[in-house]
Amino acid sequence: MIELSELRKQILALIEKNSRIDLKELAVLLGATEAEIANEVAQMEKENIISGYHTLINWENTSEEKVTAMIEVMVTPQRGVGFDKIAQRIYNFSEVKAIYLMSGGYDFLIMLEEKTMRAVSQFVSEKLSTLDEVRGTATHFVLKKYKDHGTVLSDIKQDERMLVTP
Amino acid sequence: MRNPLSDAVVNIKPSGIRKFFDIVSEMKDAISLGVGEPDFDTPWHVREEAIYTLERGKTVYTSNAGLMELREEICKYLKRRFNLTYDYKKEVMLTVGGSEAIDIALRAMVNPGEEVIIPEPCYVSYLPCVQLTYGKPVIIQLKEENQFRLTKEELLEAVTDKTKVLILPFPNNPTGAVMTREDLEDIARVCIEKDIFVISDEIYAELSYIGKRHVSIGEIPGMKERTVVINGFSKSYAMTGWRLGYACAPENILSQMLKIHQFAIMCAPTTSQYAAVDALKNGDEDVEKMCQSYNQRRRFVLNAFKEMGVECFEPFGAFYTFPNIKKFGLTSEEFAGRFLQEEKVAVVPGTAFGDCGEGYLRISYAYSIENLKEALGRMARFVKKLEAEGQSKC
Structure with missing residues (x-):
């Protein structure tokens, strides 16, 4: 576990919202030098604190077919390796966008993204359920995404303030 | 017919930049750096609390001074943030924004x-509010060379034996x-020696980017008994439209202010008061986040000025910069007017805030970085264009 400096916390807060922000701008906003920022960012990449620079795409505004499913999975953990080994067998499938180990009524929650519903059901019935350790699954389809990664997808906010106020 | 109007009101000059x-x-299509209010939404938990109290029908008058619970929370807050000690039963009252507090204190x-x-x-409101009392406003013109702070020399020069109140807006x-x-x-x-009272407008208290925190003059020994501290929820919690401020003062002053408030206003908006309780109880983190964000924008704007060759002293509070545009040979209003016409960006001429604002602009950074980037x-x-014009004239 790495203790984060105040500067690192602020860098992370900014790039978590906007990964395209350049080093110069980060330096200006945080009152640091560009070299300091570059150094911290590179270091955090190396330490796998920064694990990627993804883009949040609102597919619902395109004609692309996308189906997102949340799948609850109950498994029998294996001696010695616990859940990790099973998780690995699941996350190696490229269609698995995310997998979390959960507390409560089931063990894993998988987020799956596919082109069609049929592809999702094929994945569940042919690939997931057939794993020895998997005891049961429950598949939920996402009907609409309102908010993702802290961003509201449905509407673009207008500035309603008057142009000038004292 | 007789003149229906009051001289005091008629004599108030309409704002010169109206x-x-x-x-x-x-x-319609202009963008702006001209607003005096946060761009953030009121934190959702605060709005949610307001909705909840509306649902439960909490829509009646509160006591004149405001909800007891809220006054108690305000006192706790002032203690924890600014080391100010006030008795919530006798020394605090809720007002309709900080503006009302300014008016009734005067x-x-x-x-x-x-x-x-x-x-x-x-x-802009201090001067007319003084005029409405038939008091005499005495202006001190603050100077950029002092970073627009008030010095004791300037104060001493303005003090006469008729001086009653100093307004302290920091x-x-x-600027x-x-x-x-x-x-x-x-x-x-100076205030103690000359027996002057202070109305300290600290509505931007949370937005201070230097030292550990904002310091209130009410905290200085000997000052609490001669100071009215004004604060509110508009700027720190992004609650401008809720119209909720407050005043803290020794009982002898506050009870008289309360009298005016009682007859003119009755009480501050009830829903806003309930929302404010939640803001004070659960909003520290929101304030900190917004403050951090303002500070980043502040650096961004100052850096942009530097890059375009516009002088600006470094401001450490509120969400305004006050760049010096004297070298372009235009008045503040000419600059702002042309900037608006030619680039469709609205800024406020410094003269809107007093004659000594001539040669300056107020540029607000209560905007997203994207907006700031575009406008700056x-x-x-525009500045480049002005410089080119200047050279061709020589």
Whole structure:
């Protein structure tokens, strides 16, 4: 576990919202030098604190077919390796966008993204359920995404303030 | 027919930049760096609390001074943030924004002919509110070379035997200036020696980017008994439209202010008061986040000025910068007018905040970085154009 400096916390807060922000701008906003920022960012990449620079795409505004499913999975953990080994067998499938180990009524929650519903059901019935350790699954389809990664997808906010106020 | 009007009201000059504001409001496609309110939404938990109290029908008057629970939370907050000690039963009242508090504090304290010292540039309401009391406004013109802070020399020069009240508006709108503890101790000494009262408008108290925190003059020994501290929820919690501020003062002053409030207003908006309880109980983190964000934007704007060759002293409070545009040979209003016409960006001429604002602009950074980038990009282009014009004239 790495203790984060105040500067690192602020860098992370900014790039978590906007990964395209350049080093110069980060330096200006945080009152640091560009070299300091570059150094911290590179270091955090190396330490796998920064694990990627993804883009949040609102597919619902395109004609692309996308189906997102949340799948609850109950498994029998294996001696010695616990859940990790099973998780690995699941996350190696490229269609698995995310997998979390959960507390409560089931063990894993998988987020799956596919082109069609049929592809999702094929994945569940042919690939997931057939794993020895998997005891049961429950598949939920996402009907609409309102908010993702802290961003509201449905509407673009207008500035309603008057142009000038004292 | 007799003249139906009061001389005091008629004698209030309409804001000199009214004309400019009218032009701006007709420009539909203009972007702006001209607002005096946060761009953030009121934190959702605060709005949610307001909705909840509406659902439960909590829609009746509160006591004149405001909800007891809220006054208690305000006192706890002032203690924890600014080391100010007030009795929630007798020394705090809720007002309709900080603006009402300014008005009733002046009305409670100023007799006709008594002098009220107003350091300018400053917020636009002090002067007319003094005029309504038939008091005499005495202006101190703050200077850029002092980072627009009030010095004891300037104060001493303005003091006469008729001086009753000093208005102390820091962190300052429009300059962004702040007063350090040492600065305030100097001012406090003068006030005590000359027996002057202070109305300290600290509505931007949370937005201070230097030292550990904002210092209130009410904290300086010997000052609490002669100070009215004004604060509110508009700027720190992004709650401008809720119209909720408060005043803290010794009982002898506050009880008289309360009298005016009781007859003129009755009580501050009830829903807003319930929302404010939640803001104070659960909003510290929101305030910190917004403050951090403002500070980043502050650095961004100052850096942009530097890159375009516009001078600006470094402001450490509120969300304003006050760049110096004297070298372009235009008045503040000419600059703002042309900037609006040619680049469609609205800024406020410094003269809106007093004559000594001539040669300056108020540029607000209560905008997203994207907005700032666009608007400041246009400013850089405009400045370049002005420089080219200047050279061709020589």
